[in-house]
Structures are given as structure tokens and as C-alpha cells.
Amino acid sequence: AAALHEPLDDVLVYLVVPVQWLLLVVFLRGIDDPGLAILEVAGRTFTMGLLCGVYGINVAHELGHRRNRWERDLARALLLTSLYLHFIIEHNRGHHRRVATPDDPASARFGEPIYLFWPRTVVGSFLSAWHIEAERLRQAGHAPYGLRNEMLRALFLQGLLVAGIGWGFGGFVLQQFLIAAGVGILLLETVNYIEHYGLRRTRTGRGTYGRVMPVHSWNSDHLLGRLMLFELTRHSDHHYKASKKYQVLESMPDSPQLPTGYPGMMVLSLLPPLFFAVMHPRLRRLSAGQPGLELAA
Structure with a gap:
């Protein structure tokens, strides 16, 4: 049935690409309307930001794990927004x-407030x-640092977009x-924060982990988050086997469960x-009764 x-x-995920770009153009063409009140401008801008995070970066995350190059290029088109x-x-x-190691800028430490995590992960990931x-x-x-460097190409494309909009x-x-x-971006990093908060793999040797x-x-099986984020909330299975498409991700029985869905968390x-x-x-x-896991202090 799943194959059908x-x-x-x-x-569904392919369609997000043209829809996201269409919504961005609509936003750019309408946001400087002199008839808009300040709150309307703020509301439209925040809504566009939600679209960038929920559908732009999140769906890019899904497509970025695909094996086909053209699907990964679709991911880049979304990340550009x-x-x-x-x-x-x-x-x-x-x-x-x-x-889930100290070397990962996207894994939040035990006791680390999100307001300290944001700058650490944004700068560290870059x-x-x-x-x-x-x-x-x-x-x-x-x-x-030659022409083959994907980071240089990324900065060039982003610079072109910024210059073009300006x-x-x-x-x-x-x-x-x-x-x-x-x-x-902050929406993405907030998701990263709750996905791995306080969890760390056990060290097995010098610089190595289990x-x-x-x-x-x-993990979270709450329906709203699953629908909004294309099953990203079944994150334990995603990290266990990153090549699995979103529609076949499962709820792992031994994964830690969040008390509410991603939006609430x-x-x-x-x-x-x-x-x-x-x-x-x-x-x-969790850490007291689970081998291979310790608190990410």
C-alpha cells in the first residue's frame, strides 16, 4: 500500500518548490504597499518567515537527503529562499x-537556553x-577555496538574490x-534544539562515540506536527536511517518521546x-536506564 x-x-514535496517561490514573489511585490499598517507589515513578514522555515528549509531537508542530484538541486532552490x-x-x-556529541553545533546541551543555542548553532554550522x-x-x-567550492557558489547565489531584490x-x-x-532560520534552529536537547552518545574512546x-x-507522534513538518517529528528513525523517505518513517519503540508535538515544544x-x-x-x-546515552552537559 505504501508503494502505491x-x-x-x-x-507533494516537489510542488513545494514552485509554491514557495510564488509565495515569495507575492510577498516581495506586496510588502511595500503604503496602505499597510505596521502590524500588517510585521504579520506578512512573520508569515513569510514561517513559510521559509516550515516549507522552505524543512522540505529542503527532506529533498537534500535524496540520492538523485536533481532532487538535491530542488532542495537548494528552497534553501535559497x-x-x-x-x-x-x-x-x-x-x-x-x-x-549527539560535543562536536555537533546543532545538538543542544543539557541546561542550554535556546537564546544561547541560536547564536552557537548558526555560527557553528556556518x-x-x-x-x-x-x-x-x-x-x-x-x-x-577554488571554483569547485560549494560554499563559494552558495554565497554567490545568495548574493545575487539579495542584490536582485534590493x-x-x-x-x-x-x-x-x-x-x-x-x-x-531561527525556526529551523528551534526545531534542531528540541530534536536532540540534552542527549549525548556515550564516548567509546578518544574522540569516538557509540x-x-x-x-x-x-520523537513525537502528535498529529499536528507530523502533518505540518512532513513526518520530521519521527526524527529518531530519520537519524537511524537517513535515506528513508518521509512517508515511510516509523515511530521507533525505543526512542524518547516528547510530551507534546513539535509546535507546542x-x-x-x-x-x-x-x-x-x-x-x-x-x-x-532516560539517561539512568538507557545504555549508550548520557546527559549532554
Whole structure:
């Protein structure tokens, strides 16, 4: 039965690409309407930011794991709308290898407020992507910062988009676009925060850690988050086998469960004392009885 639905499931994520770009153009053309009140401008910009995060970066995450190059290019087209093209480099080749270790900028530490996590992960992920790409080119015998460098190409494309918006729509529209892209980025990093908060793989040697298991990612089977985020909430299975498409991700029986769906947890994370009060007892119980897991202090 799942195989019968697979073409439609794929079409749904492919369609997000033209829809996201269409909505971005509509936003750019309408945001400088002099008849809009300040709250209307703020509302439209925040909504565009939500679209950048929920449908731009999130669906790009799904497509970025596909084996076909053209699907990964669709992922890049979506990431461009949030000026976050380096995500596909760092996430696929960095985060999935280093998740739930101190070396991963996208894994939140035990007791780390989200307001400290945001700058650490945004800066750390950007620098990590540079390092990963430079190392790839060195190993291939190429100059690390030449034309083959995907980070340089990403920055060039993003620069073209920013310049094009500024030239074609003006400074105010560019400002609102940058704010919307920033909202999308923080939305992504908030999701990263709750997905691995406080979880760490057990060290097995000097600089080495145990295999990534379902217990190293928080899972959620709440319907709203699953529908909004294309099953990203079944994150334990995604990290256990990243090549699985979203429509066949399963709820792993040994994965830690969030007390509510992703939308609720994201709001809760913005209130660190309440978030810690909910999550820390769960983490302590989990780490006490689970081999291969410790608190990410």
C-alpha cells in the first residue's frame, strides 16, 4: 500500500518548490504597499518567515537527503529562499555524523537556553560547512577555496538574490525579506534544539562515540506536527536511517518521546525555565536506564 502512495508523496514535496517561490514573489511585490499598517507589515513578514522555515528549509531537508542530484538541486532552490544554502553541506555531512556529541553545533546541551543555542548553532554550522567543504576538496586534490567550492557558489547565489531584490524592489522590501529569512532560520534552529536537547552518545574512546541509535533523538507522534513538518517529528528513525523517505518513517519503540508535538515544544522552548522543568526530569530518567546515552552537559 505504501508503494502505491509513494509517487503522490513525492509530488507533494516537489510542488513545494514552485509554491514557495510564488509565495515569495507575492510577498516581495506586496510588502511595500503604503496602505499597510505596521502590524500588517510585521504579520506578512512573520508569515513569510514561517513559510521559509516550515516549507522552505524543512522540505529542503527532506529533498537534500535524496540520492538523485536533481532532487538535491530542488532542495537548494528552497534553501535559497532563506539564504541558508550551506545547510545541505553541514547537515548531511556534519550533523548526521556528529549528532549527539560535543562536536555537533546543532545538538543542544543539557541546561542550554535556546537564546544561547541560536547564536552557537548558526555560527557553528556556518563555520562547520566551510571546514567540511574545504576538507572534501583537499582530499580530492583540489584547491580548498577554488571554483569547485560549494560554499563559494552558495554565497554567490545568495548574493545575487539579495542584490536582485534590493535593485528590483528597493531597500525596504530587501529589509523585510532578510527579516523573513531570519525567522525561517531561527525556526529551523528551534526545531534542531528540541530534536536532540540534552542527549549525548556515550564516548567509546578518544574522540569516538557509540553508533547513532533511535535513543539519540527526541520523537513525537502528535498529529499536528507530523502533518505540518512532513513526518520530521519521527526524527529518531530519520537519524537511524537517513535515506528513508518521509512517508515511510516509523515511530521507533525505543526512542524518547516528547510530551507534546513539535509546535507546542517550540513555544515551550522559548520559556527556558518551563522547558527545563518539563524536560530535565525526563532526561534524568532516560539517561539512568538507557545504555549508550548520557546527559549532554
